[in-house]
Amino acid sequence: MAATKVGTICVIGGTGNLGAALAKRWAVAGHNVLIGSREASKAEEKATQLNAAHGTNIQGHDNVSVAEHADLIVLAVPFSSQASILNEIKAAVQGKIVVDTTVPLKPPKVMRVQLPEEGSAAVIAQQLLGDDVRVVSSFHNVAAHKLATDAEIQCDALVFGDDKDARQLVVNLANDAGLRGLHAGVLGNSAAAEAMTSILIFMNRHYAVDGAGIQITGTLDISCHDA
């Protein structure tokens, strides 16, 4: 069983690269995981694939259904779909924790930082879902294709959120996924990690890196703070 007790996790956009990789890692770690997609059949198909490859028991359905059945909802969709999908699942996620992974990339200039007027995609999510949803953001900087493997990943997951308990839960989930989860402050601070993704995309191209990541350096006294 996984160390972190969160109940059922669903990943909206779970057929995408990041969503499927997160779902796989959490399921392997012992979590109960659902993946959602706009079309239930696509989510079911992806779940079957993942289960066959990893011996997991992931189930797939449409986005609203999985959001209704989950205790913690992870959003892993392109920025261009963020608002519409959050509106779809808004009623289903009231009173719950939503983990937003959205990076505000505006193709084709994905190597340029283009933060939204609201400051960050995470803040957009909070404004859209309302105060009864505890929004946390993370997983902006990890390369999805690395997360899809079983290999160790040299990338920290900076975790942002105004609710410390919810944030701690997501720090633990990052650790369960084989990353190092780190508290990084209030939800609005998410701008830093969201912006950093464009830098990493730039680095991948400029320095021919296969999935650059970031690590916080210095000796962090993690034992004091992470339960």
Place this chain on the structure above:
Amino acid sequence: MAATKVGTICVIGGTGNLGAALAKRWAVAGHNVLIGSREASKAEEKATQLNAAHGTNIQGHDNVSVAEHADLIVLAVPFSSQASILNEIKAAVQGKIVVDTTVPLKPPKVMRVQLPEEGSAAVIAQQLLGDDVRVVSSFHNVAAHKLATDAEIQCDALVFGDDKDARQLVVNLANDAGLRGLHAGVLGNSAAAEAMTSILIFMNRHYAVDGAGIQITGTLDISCHDA
């Protein structure tokens, strides 16, 4: 002699922690370095101190004088002073390279990302100085007290700028200062590193770190791109 040929470097705000540490490291590396302050006497005093401690030949004078005599001007002042000091030296830096290190911190909430409306402090500098100045930004994430030592520093210097030659020069200068300088894209991308500083200040407090930094992970093929 230093590997990078940049002519004379001046550090505006060279009596401050970051400015003095950069000036010291570059002088030790063999560069010709001036430090500026609002009061010439303070700059002279700081230069004398640094020279006595490190066997360097740094000279100090008022901000405008050093900017006039330098080929490359480094700005290392608090955000609250950025605009006024840039206006003071504006005439003296036309046609030159200005390296802005400004982080848009708004005390007392320095653990919160509070990017300016313009997007970044670096973009403010470019708008203020005009198109005949090549603005590059860097050194946002390095702990000044670590830079003040002779020790190796585990922190990358992300370097932003629209002019690639000027950016390359600053990548080299970061290397000369004992950091790993990395091209990080256009000047507007500076928002990512400027925002990250608030995250690092948060980490320092939350995890009891003595000067957290960042490193880009992944295998970077630096030889292809850095002369």
